[in-house]
Amino acid sequence: DSGVTQTPKHLITATGQRVTLRCSPRSGDLSVYWYQQSLDQGLQFLIQYYNGEERAKGNILERFSAQQFPDLHSELNLSSLELGDSALYFCASAAGSGSTEAFFGQGTRLTVV
Amino acid sequence: GQQVMQIPQYQHVQEGEDFTTYCNSSTTLSNIQWYKQRPGGHPVFLIQLVKSGEVKKQKRLTFQFGEAKKNSSLHITATQTTDVGTYFCHNAGGTSYGKLTFGQGTILTVHP
Numbered sequence: 001d002s003g004v005t006q007t008p009k010h011l012i013t014a015t016g017q018r019v020t021l022r023c024s025p026r027s028g029d030l031s032v033y034w035y036q037q038s039l040d041q042g043l044q045f046l047i048q049y050y051n052g053e054e055r056a057k058g059n060i061l062e063r064f065s066a067q068q069f070p071d072l073h074s075e076l077n078l079s080s081l082e083l084g085d086s087a088l089y090f091c092a093s094a095a096g097s098g099s100t101e102a103f104f105g106q107g108t109r110l111t112v113v
Numbered sequence: 114g115q116q117v118m119q120i121p122q123y124q125h126v127q128e129g130e131d132f133t134t135y136c137n138s139s140t141t142l143s144n145i146q147w148y149k150q151r152p153g154g155h156p157v158f159l160i161q162l163v164k165s166g167e168v169k170k171q172k173r174l175t176f177q178f179g180e181a182k183k184n185s186s187l188h189i190t191a192t193q194t195t196d197v198g199t200y201f202c203h204n205a206g207g208t209s210y211g212k213l214t215f216g217q218g219t220i221l222t223v224h225p
Binding site for chain 1: 141146155156157214215217
């Protein structure tokens with residue numbers, strides 16, 4: 001158990017809809033990272049938050065947004081969903097920002113139908 | 114950021130054979146992290162290398178950081194079926210700071 005909790009584990013929704021994925025980091029970790037992993041694809045970095053502030057941005061679509069709350073949990077919002085958004089979404093947490101080891105959650109599997 | 118290339122992309126071995134994956138960069142790396150993702154699982158941190166020429170061992174796994182800090186390798190001795198998965202390297206620090214980006218990784222298959 002990594003100590004990182006992601007909910008829900010599975011999500012099935014229709015095209016055009018909006019969903020929110022939630023991540024609770026390990027106790028004490030200030031950084032939260034979000035990733036998208038499609039079938040047989042690598043881990044695509046989306047965005048990082050550190051202590052409530054956006055710290056780094058990757059290949060995140062404009063339809064996607066994220067935030068980190070004062071209690072350090074984070075949410076990833078995906079809107080106007082398309083079939084191609086079907087993927088496994090991971091969040092990871094780390095104590096610092098950058099070169100500290102990251103701990104990944106079990107992921108949320110999103111299926112858009 | 115500083116891109117790292119991982120080779121090979123795929124490796125199939127018979128159980129008991131050795132396996133090596135390489136992480137290469139054209140520029141000097143700050144430090145290297147290695148992660149493993151089992152099929153259907155999530156990435157798990159294995160190790161971080163910081164110093165030039167550093168070698169670290171974890172049971173059958175040997176991690177090495179090149180003298181020029183431009184490459185790193187992960188070697189598994191006498192593979193077992195439990196070694197199956199994707200191995201990722203990540204250039205932590207430097208211009209990649211904060212991004213925690215991964216390459217495509219090396220997918221290892223072990224045949225019993």
